[in-house]
Amino acid sequence: MATVQARVLKGFRDYLPVADIPRQRVLRTISEVFESFGFAPLTTPALEYSEVLLGKYGEEGDKLLYRFEDNGKRDVALRYDLTVPLARVVAQHRDLEVPFKRYQIAPVWRAEKPGKGRFREFLQCDVDIVGEPSIRADAECLTVGLEVMKALGVPGVVARVNNRKILDGLLDGLGIEGTERRHDVLRIVDKLPKIGRDGVSKELSEALDLDLDAQEKLFDFMALDVSEGLDAVLDAVGDSEEGRLGCEELNMLLTLLDGVGLGDKVEVDLSIARGLDYYTGTIYETFVLGHESYGSVMSGGRYDTLLGMFLKKSSPAVGISVGIDRLLSLLTEIGVIEGRAGSADIFAVLFDEESYAPLQKTAQVLRSQGVKVEVSLKPAKLGKQFKYAERKGYRWVLIAGAGDLDANTIGLKDLETGEQVTLPLEDISAAIR
Amino acid sequence: MATVQARVLKGFRDYLPVADIPRQRVLRTISEVFESFGFAPLTTPALEYSEVLLGKYGEEGDKLLYRFEDNGKRDVALRYDLTVPLARVVAQHRDLEVPFKRYQIAPVWRAEKPGKGRFREFLQCDVDIVGEPSIRADAECLTVGLEVMKALGVPGVVARVNNRKILDGLLDGLGIEGTERRHDVLRIVDKLPKIGRDGVSKELSEALDLDLDAQEKLFDFMALDVSEGLDAVLDAVGDSEEGRLGCEELNMLLTLLDGVGLGDKVEVDLSIARGLDYYTGTIYETFVLGHESYGSVMSGGRYDTLLGMFLKKSSPAVGISVGIDRLLSLLTEIGVIEGRAGSADIFAVLFDEESYAPLQKTAQVLRSQGVKVEVSLKPAKLGKQFKYAERKGYRWVLIAGAGDLDANTIGLKDLETGEQVTLPLEDISAAIR
Secondary structure, three states, rough: OOOOOOOOOOOOOEEOOOHHHHHHHHHHHHHHHHHOOEEEEEEOOOEEEEEHHOOOOHHHHHHOOOOEOOOOOOOOEEOOOHHHHHHHHHHHOOOOOOOOOEEEEEEEOOOOOEEEEEEEEEEEEEEEEOOOHHHHHHHHHHHHHHHHHHHHOOEEEEEEEEEEHHHHHHHHHHHOOOOOHHHHHHHHHHHHHHHHHHHHHHHHHHOOOOOOHHHHHOOOOOOOOOOOOHHHHHHHHOOOOOHHHHHHHHHHHHHHHHHHHHHHHHHOOOOOOOOOOOOOOOEEEEEEOOOOOOHEEEEEEEEHHHHHOOOOOOOEEEEEEOOHHHHHHHHHHHHOOOOOOOOOOEEEEEOHHHHHHHHHHHHHHHHHHOEEEEEEOOOOHHHHHHEEEEEOOOOOEEEEEHHHHHHHEEEEEEEEOEEEEEEEEHHHHHHOO | OOOOOOOOOOOOEEEEEHHHHHHHHHHHHHHHHHHHHOOOOOOOOOOOEEEHHOOOHHHHHHHHHOEEEOOOEEEEOOOOEEEEEHHHHHHHHOOOOOOOOEEEEEEOOOOOOOOEEEEEEEEEEEEEOOOOOOOOHHHHHHHHHHHHHHHHOOOOOOOEEHHHHHHHHHHOOOOOHHHHHHHHHHHHHOOHHHHHHHHHHHHHHHHOOOOHHHHHHHHHHHOOOOOOHHHHHHHHHOOHHHHHHHHHHHHHHHHHHHOOOOOEEEEEEOOOOOOOOOOOOOEEEEEEEHHHHHOOEEEEEEEOOOHHHOOOOOOOOEEEEEEEHHHHHHHHHHHOOOOOOOOEEEOOOOHHHHHHHHHHHHHHHHHHOOOEEEEEEOOOHHHHHHHHHHOOOOEEEOOOOOOHHHEEEEEEOOOOOEEEEEEEEHHHHHHHH
């Protein structure tokens, strides 16, 4: 055993407490907001039959599956996303109440080349409404998403919305036909913020042989002024039925969000295309103001055909996905969350072995008042205990010998200012708030 | 694609909302109690290098690993428990603050024969203190565990405690030697509540050829009256140094727990042996009064040598593990938790399409007061919407047309009693509490 390299697997990572404490808090807040809208949690197993996953993510995706034969000779794989398992659940459990509003926050696995901030196991955080075709569902997903941003303390956000049917109408007009070719165009257009107009143009020419006239029209379209309404868009899609329907849906979405009071956080952006093939209507991306270069922190849209993959009939669905990793780094960067290794509010120093039980009993009183207390396990020198508390990121230290505990007068030291006050037990909770 | 059997993998299960809502609430409560004692979350990846896991769970355990070769020809496996990954983390990240107090609630995978309530993926919920040899750590793990039971509303519990060193002292006296033989004896003795004295005796004779005189002494020992103290135990372990140390540790644990105010929830039970080989001191099991037949819902102990598996030196550790699945069925059975598919407090019916935005806006006001509201997405007939709310387990229905929303007078219907009242918006929150 001495030769075992006790290392985390290549491409994977541990979340030590200093990183995991803020992460778990963020996840808890997100779940609570989801539930406050009536989205219910769904948990599916990490492993699925391979045939459930294969062919759903393109050829490239199939190669990235962690796929193997289990001890019972079953062909199995770790889930690649949360959407295909959702489709499997909807197909398997026919008695689910519709509309089915579920959220799932869970790891997915992709055998990708690991890179800066890219790991082979990472969390996805999805909220979806299945079985509701009305745009109210599209509005609700964005509403709950924007509420998540607010609850997390993200300072200012803008949701940029578009509709795939409008893009389809435009592509109709440009004579770009065939599902694959259209998806290829949209995938390249989606890179606009990353590689710029010249980059997109180059790819459209080289990879798809799209003529410059069509490109020109595409770029003109994406730059249309929609601040006063979608009239110019209606003009651009011409007599495409699909395009007109897209405009109608987009208008309805804007009206609903305005009615909910979110009008100022939403804007139409005709250049939003989303790289994924399966969107059929509303698409959205969300950016943090002043930090647009991070990319979208929350994206999604309507995908009315995807969930039908295991059913004879299609099942309308719309969802939004919070980019947890991106959001966590951004929130850390702007100082909204702070990593520390101590999960409590107060660190209580221990004078001697005899004080442990009464100190822990006192801590129980504080906990019943909602104050989290880590009681020192080591009656080391006080300075040493202070250092331990500091290293774990604690600001407050509780100082009480056995006599103080009896008298209910407790020392509370602020490690940031160095100040120390003596308080009765019942005032501690208020003092640290 | 039409031929794909969209089924969950054999031996695995989905937690649909009706089961997952109470489950997630229980998990959230447990995390919060852990954190209120300063235990910090740790997240490790599902996959580990196989060599990290192999040989840690016995030959049988190795066979139950989900082990495979990944796309990069690495020999990998899904984690089998949370303890070996903890040992790997402690060995890899040497700069962790000690004592290191962590909790982890995460799935583990075992390719076992599935049975009633036994699945191949299941949650483990562990809290451990690494690096602290004093019995204060043993006391703290049981304290936080009992606090979890209280926070979950488990009516009455008893923690039965023992110490492996006492058992070792006794086995010394009985001339039972050799680590393996001793572990075999303890593993069989551990089955006492399941197979009774005759069953244990039969196995001790047949499998281990243990003579009846030694068996007699073993059974007499386990039945010793310890209600007045451990004197009889001290007598029984004779001059075994190990046995006397065990008595001392057990006494210390009882004194500490008594001091914290938990004396009435803890009792010595000399028949508690724990099946696992790695315990070195305190061992505990916890039972719900009146439901002892469920078995222990929370177990653990001190394992001072296990964590050293990847290090040159040993690292003292003690922990407790909450049996989530067992606890969930028990809490459901005794009516402390109730499965329902609606995750909010109130279901708000929708009169017509035009009411959606103002209704959602009203719901936002309620949410800001801590009331969870699911807004109906379908303006169906009221009776149909009530039925949907009922099927999802909602008690409260909010009834408001556009006019009512303006006037801030809202109907609140209690589906249990059928009563309906009209209230201003600001009174809704109080009315449902």
